[in-house]
Amino acid sequence: MILAGAAILRIVGIAYGRPFPLFSPDEKSIVPRAWQMVHGGGLDPHWFDYPSLLMYLLAPFQSWQGAPSYLTARLVVLVLALGAIAAAWWLGTRAYGVTAGAVAAGVVAVETTEVAYSRMAVTDVPLTLGVAAALALLVGGRIELGGLVAGLATSVKYPGVLLLVPLVVAGYRQPRRLAVGAVLAAVAFCATSPFFVAHFGSAVSDAYHVQRLAHHGWLGFEHDHVAPIAFIVRLWHGLGPALLICALGLVVAVAQRRRSDLILASFAIVYFLDLCTIGAHFDRYVLPLLAPLGALAGRLRALAPVTLLLLVVPLTWAVRDAGKLTKTDTRVVAHRWVETHLPHGARLAVDPSLTPFAGFRVLQLQLPLPEEAHPDPNRYVLRLVEERIRYVVVTGAIADRVLAASEQYPAEAEFYNDLKTRAKRLFYVQEDGLNGPWVAVYRI
Numbered sequence: 001m002i003l004a005g006a007a008i009l010r011i012v013g014i015a016y017g018r019p020f021p022l023f024s025p026d027e028k029s030i031v032p033r034a035w036q037m038v039h040g041g042g043l044d045p046h047w048f049d050y051p052s053l054l055m056y057l058l059a060p061f062q063s064w065q066g067a068p069s070y071l072t073a074r075l076v077v078l079v080l081a082l083g084a085i086a087a088a089w090w091l092g093t094r095a096y097g098v099t100a101g102a103v104a105a106g107v108v109a110v111e112t113t114e115v116a117y118s119r120m121a122v123t124d125v126p127l128t129l130g131v132a133a134a135l136a137l138l139v140g141g142r143i144e145l146g147g148l149v150a151g152l153a154t155s156v157k158y159p160g161v162l163l164l165v166p167l168v169v170a171g172y173r174q175p176r177r178l179a180v181g182a183v184l185a186a187v188a189f190c191a192t193s194p195f196f197v198a199h200f201g202s203a204v205s206d207a208y209h210v211q212r213l214a215h216h217g218w219l220g221f222e223h224d225h226v227a228p229i230a231f232i233v234r235l236w237h238g239l240g241p242a243l244l245i246c247a248l249g250l251v252v253a254v255a256q257r258r259r260s261d262l263i264l265a266s267f268a269i270v271y272f273l274d275l276c277t278i279g280a281h282f283d284r285y286v287l288p289l290l291a292p293l294g295a296l297a298g299r300l301r302a303l304a305p306v307t308l309l310l311l312v313v314p315l316t317w318a319v320r321d322a323g324k325l326t327k328t329d330t331r332v333v334a335h336r337w338v339e340t341h342l343p344h345g346a347r348l349a350v351d352p353s354l355t356p357f358a359g360f361r362v363l364q365l366q367l368p369l370p371e372e373a374h375p376d377p378n379r380y381v382l383r384l385v386e387e388r389i390r391y392v393v394v395t396g397a398i399a400d401r402v403l404a405a406s407e408q409y410p411a412e413a414e415f416y417n418d419l420k421t422r423a424k425r426l427f428y429v430q431e432d433g434l435n436g437p438w439v440a441v442y443r444i
Helices: 002-011 025-041 053-062 070-096 098-110 112-117 124-139 143-156 158-171 175-192 194-198 200-216 227-239 242-256 259-275 283-298 301-310 312-324 330-341 381-386 396-404 410-422
Strands: 347-350 361-364 391-395 424-429 439-443
Touching: 002 070, 002 098, 002 112, 002 312, 025 053, 025 070, 053 070, 053 124, 053 143, 070 098, 070 112, 070 124, 070 259, 070 283, 098 112, 098 124, 098 283, 098 301, 098 312, 112 124, 112 227, 112 283, 112 312, 124 143, 124 158, 124 259, 124 283, 143 158, 143 175, 158 175, 158 259, 175 194, 194 200, 227 242, 227 259, 227 283, 242 259, 242 283, 242 301, 259 283, 283 301, 301 312, 330 391, 330 424, 330 439, 381 410, 391 396, 391 410, 396 410
Parallel strands: 347 361, 347 391
Antiparallel strands: 391 439, 424 439
16 A cells, blocks of 8 residues: 555656656766667766666666657656665564554655655665665675675665675674675675776776765755754655654664664664765755664654654655646746747757757856866856857756855856846746746847
């Protein structure tokens, strides 16, 4: 019943923005590479911001597509999302009994961020599945298989490597089995991300660059609370008051320190400590915590009915969010206007997070990042005029964040202000019966 309800909740809006990948920019990095693998591009992704396993899982389902199919890829991730719910049930049941299994599955089924990312062909929900399955195996005493799945989780997304901590906790009294589990983790990672090993130097550089950006910060997080508070807020926005029972379960686990307690608490604590070093407080980063926190909440059997009742709160939030995805995205409306009203072949300067404008000569403006010493040289109206760019398409997804932190992005803020005063706005659309950020088209 939980799986059926979760599937219905997630299927609503899964084709949002079709045929454009408007859910997450990471989809544009993952899905086309998966498509290329089965259309003559070979298995080497030549890109290691993420490991390769998810691309390999998506690739077979792209084989009959004439172009990268984001909907097909999202359906694959939806299946993995349902697997994460089942794995959370398994984890809770193995750790504390059937009641805890139901609570853990309920947490993963309705948490709002988990529901949202279950519709996206990105790595976060598959990592949730890997974490829940690995912890379930470790709690059940299957150390070697737990190490194997930990390696697979790391091959989905690099933070899966933190599963080595509960692996050590589960097997430190059995050093031989622990060693085998660690070896199997390494083998699983190398087997499913083989070109990370083949291009080890550049792969490590790519991975380090992404992690450095995450730790340094990202556009839109300049005025956040410090990381521990920011991520607690993200958890609250996903779980609501049920988070209090999860936290209480964690406290009780640390106090009682049974075997299952130590395994789950060690992962939850070390993962959260790692989050505390991150300056980019994306809500998706908390997803690997859901299954262990749900199981820890479920260990408090007397409070299980209360916990399940409180999960109605995030369920209503997730239903509300799904309703928004039944509306047309503002960026799709803007795309249609550009195709209809601007001469094909015209030169456009375009913000990130917008649709690809086929048939136009597009200059892609760079995403402003806090660590950049020099802003994008193309974010100057006079420079665009010199380059004979006639039109500029910008969106609130970027502009509003820049203007909210104009002291950190003075050149970029000046660019958006100059467009308002120096250029003629030809088109503007905002969230008014639609969904998505505002989009404006200027002629310069």
